[in-house]
Amino acid sequence: MQDRMSPAQESTLEQIAADAVEQALAGGASGAECTISEGEEFSVGVRMREIENLKEAGSRGAGIRVLIGEPGAQRGGSSYTSDLSPEGIQKMVKAALELAKITSVDPFTGLPEPAELGKLEGDLRLYDEAIEDMTTEWKIDQALRAEKAALDFDPRIQLSEGASFDSHVGRRVFANSLGFTGSYQTSSCSLSVVPVARQDGAMERDYWHTAARSAAGLESPESVGRIAAERALRRLNARKVATQKVPVIFEPRTARQFLGDIFDAVNGSSIYRHASFLAGKLGDKIACDALTVVDDATIPGLFGTTPFDDEGAPSRRTVVIERGVLKSYLLNSYSARKLNLKTTGNASRGITGNAGIGPGNFFIEAGALSPEQIIAGVPNGLYVTELIGGGGNTVTGDYSSGAAGLWIENGKLTYPVSEITIAGNMRQMLQQIDQVGSDLEFRGAVAAPTLLIREMTISGQ
The missing domain is CATH 3.30.2290.10 (PmbA/TldD superfamily)
Incomplete structure (x- = not known):
């Protein structure tokens, strides 16, 4: 070395x-x-x-x-x-x-x-x-x-x-x-x-x-x-479940993937190309009161932290969604000019070419309830531990992904399930986030706690 x-x-x-x-x-x-x-x-x-x-x-x-x-x-x-x-x-x-x-x-x-x-x-x-x-x-x-x-x-x-x-x-x-x-x-x-x-x-x-x-x-x-x-052991003897509409809980690992779809939707490049269902929605109530999403590249010690972005703009804290209201897109100087806005310090690139847009520390603010308390409040539903392919369509908001997880009965995790698909639309999913967990941890630049979505379609047997 x-x-x-x-x-x-x-x-x-x-x-x-x-x-x-x-x-x-x-x-x-x-x-x-x-x-x-x-x-x-x-x-x-x-x-x-x-x-x-x-x-x-x-x-x-x-x-x-x-x-x-x-x-x-x-x-x-x-x-x-x-x-x-x-x-x-x-x-x-x-x-x-x-x-x-x-x-x-x-x-x-x-x-x-x-x-x-x-x-x-x-x-x-x-x-x-x-x-x-x-x-x-x-x-x-x-x-x-x-x-x-x-x-x-x-x-x-x-x-x-x-x-x-x-x-x-x-x-x-x-x-x-x-x-x-x-x-x-x-x-x-x-x-x-x-x-x-x-x-x-x-x-x-x-x-x-x-x-x-x-x-x-x-x-x-x-x-x-x-x-x-x-985690591997609890997946043994997985069952299939019938097609139905139930509450869905995303554990932090899968909630982070869902948040990645939200990042794509607030990315300034998607906005000026009219390739996002959130284009033209600044100031609108696009999610439930429980949801606040922040991009903050100033938090010491985290993966998305830098003193300046890849155009030389200082890093900062940007509230993207505040109690359900869309407050800001994430922008570099090019997308800012296209939208007649100001850069949010999110320019990102390798070592050459035009700057793209990347996250600082992009996260959902933690709520008050523990994951166990959120699960206890669900009489019948799905706890998602893995998402397989698919995801959100930034243009239409449609959401579909293969999934595996644990079935919830009477507020308890009961048995593993697999070979299912979960589907919805991100517009409705954002409005139907009923609970945000207290278990926010940063294992990368994008982080989310446990999320409870009131209803999604589970396609099974």
């Missing part, structure tokens, strides 16, 4: 980005922005107590986007390189300038307004040097211990699809021709295991994982293995 980057080395990367922008301007560009990203990743996979694969790799690259022409009539071109030498950067800039000359004029393309630029100061806890200090042997041991805990939990856990430990440390640098330069360092690590339970010839699999930006944030491998085993 390479040595940690010193402040002088970090300054060098910032200077490379700033120099690339200056070269673009000298070559005739009216605007430019440069991103540099570097990182080291590690991954080990074990299966049935043996190492199956191991990967350790580093990457480093730069990308530039140039604009030619006056504001309101600009053309854009992009290029990237893994060669950060002066010659490599020069070739990258030249290629982007050549491409910009042959692209179409777009009246909405451009950089953010200067007043929209900035960055958060202070420690956002994005990097933990303890992750860089982890030895290969320790990481392998974590995966082996997680799988062992699952396999040893119950005699019916007879197989494993594997366990894995992954880690990453990296740095991101951004500069543009409006005078913005910034950088930040990140780290992350994760552990997961997928045990297989077998009984009477039937087999069921499930998984559990833990992920954090800091080493101390990980759950123990024994806990990960135990929970994964419990």
Whole structure:
């Protein structure tokens, strides 16, 4: 593993980005922005107590986007390189300038307004040097211990699809021709295991994982293995259920997938293309009072946190839905101009090309009731633990997905069910969220607690 980057080395990367922008301007560009990203990743996979694969790799690259022409009539071109030498950067800039000359004029393309630029100061806890200090042997041991805990939990856990430990440390640098330069360092690590339970010839699999930006944030491998085993075991002897309309509870893992569909619907790109059922609905009551959805890239230590977005706009907290009222879309500068709005600091991209729109920490605010209390209030219904394919249609709002889970009778989880489809329309689903659980946990940039939806159609036998 390479040595940690010193402040002088970090300054060098910032200077490379700033120099690339200056070269673009000298070559005739009216605007430019440069991103540099570097990182080291590690991954080990074990299966049935043996190492199956191991990967350790580093990457480093730069990308530039140039604009030619006056504001309101600009053309854009992009290029990237893994060669950060002066010659490599020069070739990258030249290629982007050549491409910009042959692209179409777009009246909405451009950089953010200067007043929209900035960055958060202070420690956002994005990097933990303890992750860089982890030895290969320790990481392998974590995966082996997680799988062992699952396999040893119950005699019916007879197989494993594997366990894995992954880690990453990296740095991101951004500069543009409006005078913005910034950088930040990140780290992350994760552990997961997928045990297989077998009984009477039937087999069921499930998984559990833990992920954090800091080493101390990980759950123990024994806990990960135990929970994964419990989840696999409770799926044994699944039944089919009759087609019917019942209340549906999404556990946090599946609620997060549903929230991902909501993100697509409030994405500014979907809005200006009229490809969302929420287009033109700002200020409208589109959900129940229990639902508040927030995008907040300022919360220290979380996966969606950054000091600035991928256009140099400062990260912020945006209330998207407040007590059921649609308050804001999520925007980069391009979609903001298309909609005559202001960026929400959600620009996202790799190292080159036009910025897309991505979440900060996009989540549903926790409610007051525990999952157990929510389940206890349902006389007959479905508790969804897995969604299989499908999802929401952002344009129409129609929702359909294969599912598996546990059937609720008299307020208790009674038996597993599988080979079913759940369906509804997101317009009605948002209005019929009767309860929001207290169990909000961030295992990624998108997070949701338990959700109770008053009624959905279950298609079974």
